[in-house]
Amino acid sequence: MLRRVSLATLGLVLAVPLGLAAQAPVRVFTGARLLPIAGPAIEDGVLVVQDGKILAVGPRGSVRVPAGAETIDARGKTIMPGLVDSHSHIGDADGADRSSPIQGDVRIMDALDARAATIQRAQAGGITSVNVMPGSGHLMSGQTVYLKLRDVGTIDELLICAAPRTDICGGLKMANGTNPRGAAPFPGTRAKAAALVRDKFVKAVEYRAKLRAAGDDASKRPPRDLELEALVEVLDGKRIVHNHTHRHDDVLTSVRLAQEFGYKLVLQHVSEGYKVAREIAAAGVPASIILIDSPGGKLEAIDGAFENAAELVKAGVLVGFHTDDGITDSRFFLRSAGLAVRAGLSPKVALEALTINNAKMLGLEQRVGTLEVGKDADFILLSGDPLSVYTKVLETWVEGLKVFDRADAKDRALAVGGFGVMKGTLEGHWHDGMEDH
Amino acid sequence: MRTLMLTLLGLAAAATLEAQVAVRGETVHTMAGEAIRDGLVLIGRDGRIEQVGPAKSIRVPAGYRTMTAKVVTPGLVDAHTVVGLAGALNQPHDQDQLETSDPLQPELRAVDAYNAREVLVEWLRSFGVTTLHTGHGPGALMSGQTMVVKTVGNSVAEAVVDSSTMIAMTLGPDVSRTFAPKSPGTRAKGVAMVRARFVKAVEYGAKLAAAGDDAAKRPARDLGLEALLPVLDGRRAALITANSVSEILAALRLQAEFGFRLVLDGASEAYLVLPQIKAAGVPVILHPSMARQTGGTENATLEDAMLLRNAGIPVALQSGFEGYVPKTRVVLFEAAILAANGLTPAEALATITIDAARIIGQGSRIGSLEVGKDGDVVLFDGDPFEYTSHVCGVLINGRVVRESCR
Numbered sequence: 001m002l003r004r005v006s007l008a009t010l011g012l013v014l015a016v017p018l019g020l021a022a023q024a025p026v027r028v029f030t031g032a033r034l035l036p037i038a039g040p041a042i043e044d045g046v047l048v049v050q051d052g053k054i055l056a057v058g059p060r061g062s063v064r065v066p067a068g069a070e071t072i073d074a075r076g077k078t079i080m081p082g083l084v085d086s087h088s089h090i091g092d093a094d095g096a097d098r099s100s101p102i103q104g105d106v107r108i109m110d111a112l113d114a115r116a117a118t119i120q121r122a123q124a125g126g127i128t129s130v131n132v133m134p135g136s137g138h139l140m141s142g143q144t145v146y147l148k149l150r151d152v153g154t155i156d157e158l159l160i161c162a163a164p165r166t167d168i169c170g171g172l173k174m175a176n177g178t179n180p181r182g183a184a185p186f187p188g189t190r191a192k193a194a195a196l197v198r199d200k201f202v203k204a205v206e207y208r209a210k211l212r213a214a215g216d217d218a219s220k221r222p223p224r225d226l227e228l229e230a231l232v233e234v235l236d237g238k239r240i241v242h243n244h245t246h247r248h249d250d251v252l253t254s255v256r257l258a259q260e261f262g263y264k265l266v267l268q269h270v271s272e273g274y275k276v277a278r279e280i281a282a283a284g285v286p287a288s289i290i291l292i293d294s295p296g297g298k299l300e301a302i303d304g305a306f307e308n309a310a311e312l313v314k315a316g317v318l319v320g321f322h323t324d325d326g327i328t329d330s331r332f333f334l335r336s337a338g339l340a341v342r343a344g345l346s347p348k349v350a351l352e353a354l355t356i357n358n359a360k361m362l363g364l365e366q367r368v369g370t371l372e373v374g375k376d377a378d379f380i381l382l383s384g385d386p387l388s389v390y391t392k393v394l395e396t397w398v399e400g401l402k403v404f405d406r407a408d409a410k411d412r413a414l415a416v417g418g419f420g421v422m423k424g425t426l427e428g429h430w431h432d433g434m435e436d437h
Numbered sequence: 438m439r440t441l442m443l444t445l446l447g448l449a450a451a452a453t454l455e456a457q458v459a460v461r462g463e464t465v466h467t468m469a470g471e472a473i474r475d476g477l478v479l480i481g482r483d484g485r486i487e488q489v490g491p492a493k494s495i496r497v498p499a500g501y502r503t504m505t506a507k508v509v510t511p512g513l514v515d516a517h518t519v520v521g522l523a524g525a526l527n528q529p530h531d532q533d534q535l536e537t538s539d540p541l542q543p544e545l546r547a548v549d550a551y552n553a554r555e556v557l558v559e560w561l562r563s564f565g566v567t568t569l570h571t572g573h574g575p576g577a578l579m580s581g582q583t584m585v586v587k588t589v590g591n592s593v594a595e596a597v598v599d600s601s602t603m604i605a606m607t608l609g610p611d612v613s614r615t616f617a618p619k620s621p622g623t624r625a626k627g628v629a630m631v632r633a634r635f636v637k638a639v640e641y642g643a644k645l646a647a648a649g650d651d652a653a654k655r656p657a658r659d660l661g662l663e664a665l666l667p668v669l670d671g672r673r674a675a676l677i678t679a680n681s682v683s684e685i686l687a688a689l690r691l692q693a694e695f696g697f698r699l700v701l702d703g704a705s706e707a708y709l710v711l712p713q714i715k716a717a718g719v720p721v722i723l724h725p726s727m728a729r730q731t732g733g734t735e736n737a738t739l740e741d742a743m744l745l746r747n748a749g750i751p752v753a754l755q756s757g758f759e760g761y762v763p764k765t766r767v768v769l770f771e772a773a774i775l776a777a778n779g780l781t782p783a784e785a786l787a788t789i790t791i792d793a794a795r796i797i798g799q800g801s802r803i804g805s806l807e808v809g810k811d812g813d814v815v816l817f818d819g820d821p822f823e824y825t826s827h828v829c830g831v832l833i834n835g836r837v838v839r840e841s842c843r
Contacts, residue, residue, distance in 0.1 A: 294525070295560065296524070296557070296762070298527055298761065299526060302526065332774075389823055390776070390822075391777075420736065
């Protein structure tokens with residue numbers, strides 16, 4: 001977890017990981033039950049990491065351990081990839097304001113507090129990669145950001161992208177259904193909402209055509225438009241749309257628009273997904289879903305069901321879970337898999353839905369989501385079966401560095417709670433109204 | 438009120454005449470002593486438990502239906518909820534848990550607002566919750582009355598166990614937010630308003646007593662003050678939602694001043710004032726373990742129940758009130774988190790069975806599997822607290838109300 005350090009020592013602390021990178025030690029975790037996700041469980045496994053990457057993984061005896069490696073006895077523990085959360089609001093940030101329903105130019109990274117307790121709470125829950133999004137009170141509430149939950153103090157150090165000035169560092173948040181509705185300029189009906197979104201994408205298509213026609217001739221380019229620039233990235237398949245949607249017909253509207261403009265879509269929440277599972281599967285669109293302890297609370301979620309995951313998977317849909325933190329608490333993310341298994345999902349897919357499936361939805365499957373050689377050394381040590389309520393996240397490691405250790409008193413407090421521990425948690429989102437999630 | 442209650446009870450009893458069930462479990466958690474391996478619970482025609490013990494020691498009479506399960510527990514008790522007054526739609530027409538026209542309305546009765554057919558009632562029942570202590574919720578200094586119902590029936594009359602159990606009260610900034618710009622605008626103002634109302638109730642009671650049988654001398658009827666008289670004489674508890682230390686201590690101060698029976702509700706900072714709560718002899722209906730750690734529960738811990746229990750303070754668990762999603766929590770899931778955070782599974786189970794039953798005044802009727810108690814039983818296919826286990830049967834008053842697994 002992030003230690004709150006004085007300004008005088010901050011520079012030193014940040015310098016340390018960089019300084020070590022060149023001669024990073026080899027760490028070997030032995031004896032644990034490994035759940036690589038990429039393959040079957042390994043009962044007596046060995047995991048070797050160096051330079052923030054996985055060097056080797058396999059059963060005892062099958063893995064060459066470099067001389068001089070630091071060995072960590074992990075017998076009795078379970079190691080699985082760090083969890084990937086495909087929809088979260090940690091970092092206490094907000095995206096678009098109330099000036100208009102479509103604000104694709106707004107970036108959540110420009111408002112995120114890297115020192116928020118919510119981020120450290122997510123580390124305590126075993127989450128290592130996360131898609132932090134603006135809310136759902138807009139048709140487009142802004143650009144999302146993909147983060148690694150490293151132990152750092154600034155947003156720039158949390159980014160997964162290498163160069164925020166030029167790279168695409170996240171997706172685009174969209175929403176339909178009741179949340180974005182409101183007084184003008186917000187849409188009053190579903191069809192109006194869709195028309196507003198289509199109109200914006202039509203403009204983006206035209207903008208892209210002008211850009212292409214201009215080629216390298218800067219004088220022929222249209223004036224810069226920050227929003228349309230982001231939508232061109234969407235049209236080019238470089239920026240993924242994350243579409244908040246609950247009701248079955250809204251789900252299909254999301255798919256219809258994505259097909260019209262040919263963009264990459266991830267359905268988010270998808271409470272009634274099971275009612276249109278075949279259609280979602282046929283469209284080849286993944287579904288990032290949330291499991292809520294009871295139906296309703298909002299009209300669109302009245303038919304929400306624990307069975308959603310199993311039904312979607314049965315139809316052939318790629319399914320991931322998300323926390324929507326603070327709708328559910330990042331510390332209980334593993335619980336999603338357990339409840340989905342309760343309602344018919346296979347344990348194997350349930351664990352994929354916490355890891356690699358979400359990585360795929362963020363376009364990060366080459367880097368995270370499984371324990372495989374060459375992937376980032378993001379993993380968690382558990383006290384037991386990830387599907388058991390009694391299991392604790394003991395340690396969370398990001399790129400070969402420990403960011404959460406339940407044996408540490410401060411870290412334990414973040415896992416358990418206590419006086420002042422969560423101070424400031426949910427400020428902003430909570431008080432601006434829960435309808436925005 | 439007494440007449441109403443008796444009428445309602447009569448109806449509830451009439452609905453249970455057909456029960457004759459034997460429930461056999463590989464493990465039976467009676468909550469009255471050690472769990473029984475290969476145990477049997479026999480429920481008679483009146484819907485009450487006739488026998489409990491090792492299966493080999495009990496003969497199942499002819500004509501009894503036998504049900505089996507890996508694990509058997511008493512029906513689960515949600516020690517404080519608003520379900521039935523609050524519905525799943527979360528639209529104004531199904532949100533009756535908080536009246537905001539005045540911060541002090543103890544006369545509001547839960548029986549006048551309970552929707553027995555609410556889908557959330559069915560939802561909770563499907564996870565083994567057979568009894569709700571429900572009614573007016575947190576958010577007002579005195580929001581109204583609570584009651585105890587079983588999660589069955591087509592009407593409140595069929596569901597009710599106790600039609601007026603406690604007066605629901607809340608201290609702290611949540612009340613100020615609800616009633617702004619009206620008073621109470623501060624914590625202290627809220628306490629002053631509560632004290633003033635109890636002082637009036639004391640005076641009202643004195644006038645009634647002085648008038649005796651002389652109707653002409655009686656003060657004009659005041660439903661609000663009438664509702665507080667049973668609190669002053671200990672027949673009805675004051676359920677005070679108090680999360681911060683200052684709110685908890687204010688509640689204890691009120692109790693000391695007016696001598697009522699206090700049940701602390703929420704109590705997320707109780708761990709900071711355990712000796713004071715213990716000394717006052719006050720039980721706690723604790724916030725849901727997974728309550729969002731914001732606002733009043735910002736300083737909650739997953740180990741609050743363990744800390745209270747270790748201090749010798751009776752503790753039950755609640756589903757509480759939710760304004761958004763999930764519209765209700767499920768005490769089975771909330772207790773599971775306690776079982777993983779400092780309580781033994783048996784202790785965690787007690788917070789949603791026998792200890793909850795005692796705190797809501799029903800310890801002699803529900804909350805454990807003992808002869809003479811209601812035939813409220815839950816059948817599980819594994820450890821009740823594991824996410825991957827299922828509730829595969831629910832009996833209420835000896836009648837099977839659910840048989841499929843969820």
